[in-house]
Amino acid sequence: MSRAWTGTRSASTYAQGRTPGGQVSMRLAVRCDPGADATVSIVLVVQRANTIPGFSFAAxxxxxxxxxxxxxxxxxxxxxxxxVTVSTPVSGRFLADGSFAFTLTAPLLGRNEVKWLTDAMILGAVLVVLSVQDPVDPNKRVYAQFQASQAATPVANVMDGCDASR
Incomplete structure (x- = not known):
């Protein structure tokens, strides 16, 4: 039986990723914001982005x-x-600690790319690979691979009660 959450729920994992400035810690999160205009988001946080040369985070x-x-x-x-592979536009913002959060958000109801990705995670993901291309130089990327073999239960718990279509 589903529960109706009253606040944001999220699950996250960490990995070492690659940037034009070298290796850096990254965090992948799945977030659900319930309510009348409920949304689900996939967030990639690049630690110390404000110190990484050669990538146009501000764009x-x-x-x-x-x-x-x-x-x-x-x-x-x-x-x-x-x-499941999705190529999509993303936006983001700098966080107070100098990290940058790339965010892909979609409505919780209905079918969309974010739901396809979260459903695949729930159905037995073993790996999540994220890549963001620099808008100025297509040869520069932010890239990370996250082990996801234990993602099904945490992602399902995030979505539980948040998604009226399940």
């Missing part, structure tokens, strides 16, 4: 970021039943 900043016109992010969920 992704804000709800009207110029990068929203281009599909610069690729998210691939490698799962036991099926792999």
């Amino acid at each position: 992704f900043e804000g709800e009207e970021a110029p990068t929203l016109q281009r599909k610069l992010a690729t998210i691939r969920v490698v799962a036991l039943r099926r792999d």
